[in-house]
Amino acid sequence: MTIRGGDTSRLRRINLSTTLRALRGQGPIGLTDLARRAALSRPTVESLVEELLAAGWVKELPPETGQMGRPARLVAFRGEAGHVLGIDVGSYSIRATVADLDGAEVARHTERVSAAAGRAERLAVLHATAEGALAASGLDARDLAAVCAGTTGVVTAGGVVRLSYGLPEWTGLDLAGELRRHYSCPVLVENDCNLAALAEGWHGEARGVSDVAFVLSGVRTGAGILIGGKLHRGGHGGAGEIGALPLVGWHRAPSHLNAYPGLPPGTAPEDTAGLVFADARAGEPAARWAVEQYAHDLAEGIAALVLTLDPDLVVLGGGVSRSGDVLLEPLRRHLDPLCLQPPALTVSALGDQAVVLGAVRHALNHVDAQLYDIDTPLADIKTNFFNIGV
Secondary structure, eight states: OOOOGGGHHHHHHHHHHHHHHHHTTOOSEEHHHHHHHHTSOHHHHHHHHHHHHHHTSEEEEOOOOSSSSSOOOEEEEOGGGOEEEEEEEOSSEEEEEEEETTOOEEEEEEEEOOTTOOHHHHHHHHHHHHHHHHHHHTOOGGGEEEEEEEESSEEOTTSBEEEOSSSTTOTTOBHHHHHHTTOSSOEEEEEHHHHHHHHHHHHSTTTTOSSEEEEEESSSEEEEEEETTEEOOOTTSOTTOGGGOTTSGGGTHHHHHHTOTTSOTTOOHHHHHHHHHHHHHTTOHHHHHHHHHHHHHHHHHHHHHHHHHOOSEEEEESGGGGGHHHHHHHHHHHHGGGOSSOOEEEEOSOGGGHHHHHHHHHHHHHHHHHHTOTTSOHHHHHHHHOOOOO
16 A cells, blocks of 8 residues: 555554554553554554543553563553444344443343244344343443344345244344334344354354354254355345255254154244254154154255355254254264265354354444444544443
8 A cells, every 4th residue: 555645644544443453352462562463663553552542442451560670551452442232033032142342241131032923022022132131231222333133034235134934924024124213323134044153253163264154953944154254145145045945954854853752742842852852862762763864854955055165164053052962973974975075063052142142243343344444533433333431
């Protein structure tokens, strides 16, 4: 980049962005070390830090003691400078988590909802869940830098649920528009499998892995895809919707678990898999057969993903991730013969928090994009996106 005489303010914004990047996730750091990480001179970094301190993005910590010479001046990024809200709109429950700009959880709240709930009822529970999380955090909607909601179905870039088989009256819902009625900050809406994949790359099994296929399997099965460590949505938000293809087995896989004769009468759909896998773990033949057939059908869709993407890793999440000890062996046995190169296969450890964690990460990514945008003054970010307390 060539910097002309009139571009000094732009150069300073570039250096501010560079310094912020060097600060994020480091904890307390001295100015000399910060200058080294940012590849800038110490006097330049010292000047930039003063500006960031005044704007409220950075905090100064007590200097190091017990060392020879002048104590090092320590600074750190202020994660508490802003907060985001992540929401997971599920079939049987809705989860919300408030996190600061470092991604540290501040509060969470969960509400149950009927699988048969229509649009109005589910939206009412969604808002109650979000308000519960905000109340637990001691914040309100005006304190949020961004909101992200994850939902089943194909979601457009504008946050409209174009198609949803899993939630009644959900197809056609402008979920982003509904949320904007309650929040003045930026609002994002994304497919739940995509968000779970993001969470795996952030805090899960896919950390540091480039190309990942995340399979979210429970009452239904879907997939999220990371390519080069970044979410791949496809041209219309439908990437990973292998389950829509009748030729692969994802649509019929749950029927094997539902048909298990050992299920107690009246077993709720969300409890079926756990009961079948528990009996299979105990050696019950009919349960083991149900798991075997389930693994066979699940493997067909995973193989289609593997042959298309050639991922470095396949992560299995959702409700069945709690039974990886029972499922992985038959799944591996059915999957490997269908693949030219059998993939690395593992089970998520994030459990039922994967989607809401991914929503938090997606919201943080949006804030970061603004924070590091060299064409946007830091003061404008503070004014336009949230109130920041120094």
